Amino acid sequence: MSVINEQTILERLKGVIDDKSGRNVVDLGIISGLVIKDGNVGFALEINPADANEMEITRKKCEDAVFALDGVASVSAVLTAEQAPPARPQQQTPPPKQPAQKPEVPGVKTIIAVASGKGGVGKSTCAVNIALGLQAQGLTVGMLDADVYGPSLPRMLGLSGKPSSEDGKKLAPKEKWGLKVMSMGFLVEEDTPMIWRGPMIMSALQQMVFDVTWGELDVLVVDMPPGTGDAQLTLAQKVPLAGAVIISTPQDIALIDARKGLNMFKKVDVPVLGIIENMSYFLCPSCGERSDIFGHGGARDTAAELGVDFLGEIPLHMDIRTTSDAGTPITATAPDSKHAEIYRELGRRVYEKITEASGASGPRIVIE
DSSP, rough: OOOOSHHHHHHHTTTTTTTTTBBBBTTTOOEEEEEEEEEEEEEEEEGGGGGGGHHHHHHHHHHHHHHTTTTTOEEEEEEEESOOOOOOOOOOOOOOOOOOOOOOOTTTTEEEEOOOOOSOOOOHHHHHHHHHHTTTTTEEEEEEEESSSSOHHHHHHHOOOOOOOOOSBBBEEEEEEEEEEEEEGSSSSSSOOOOOOOOHHHHHHHHHTBBOOSSSEEEEEEOOOSSSHHHHHHHHHHHHOOOEEEOOSSSSSHHHHHHHHHHHHHHHHOOOOEETTTTSSSEEETTOOOOTTTBBBBBHHHHHTTTTOOOEEBOOHHHHHHHHTTTHHHHHEEEEETHHHHHHHHHHHHHHHHHHHHSSSSSOOOOO
């Protein structure tokens, strides 16, 4: 068995050639942060952010090359953008740049995002129950928790423990309530802060999409991080999203941020399937009286103003909150309740919008 050390790994990586320069990745000086521990190897490729699509293929080649060494149990290579790109000879007449094609996720027919312009609007609760509402339409559904800094799906679905990997390169999703699920929350302790810089987050998100054995899925629901930062743009630009659902509460401050999220998707050519108004009104659990605590109808008005569909409204109710906190989502555990009926109807409407967006009789990934 060969000795695994920095020299043997770098020698193996010299066999990986960068297509653009024709040089190997070691001589290019883009390999950094090499770590070896108990047969587990990790390193970064420092790249020009503009080359991220092309270098994703090179990253995978590097992982495969190192994994083939005897004694290597696992390999994790990530793309970062820490150094300035080396100067390249300028062309007098550069060819027109073609839009990058988004790679497909094997076995996954359609990917949709559930997003919000700000935190605290109940986006993850909606995402879980909408996923279960889609499942109620007879679809095979998975969920990706893309909120790396604050993953919540493990708690909301009652899942724990680390995911397994048969080959040391791809992770197997966990399963609960009939959903296949992947989350950064499976890989770190619940109270451990993620202090990663933007490039590390972007690379981790791409790997959680493409390096997971999802199997055959009709729909993969991505629970997006709140806001419109690097993580959101990475998913919108690198993942073949068929559409996005925007979650907002009725008050003006939430709707301002919802507009930002909606406009972000439009800028990267991801169809907005519609807006949902969460916490639309409060139902008293004792008397059933309705109160518009945060106002009412703001999301419907915003949808009409922006020319997108209003998909429905969800009340603020204690049963939705308690089941989410307990890891027993109401659509799965109380399917006969009025709230589960609301989520199933939202699942039906989202499915209709996916079908319309695809222009086919069933959902499919739209490659742009």
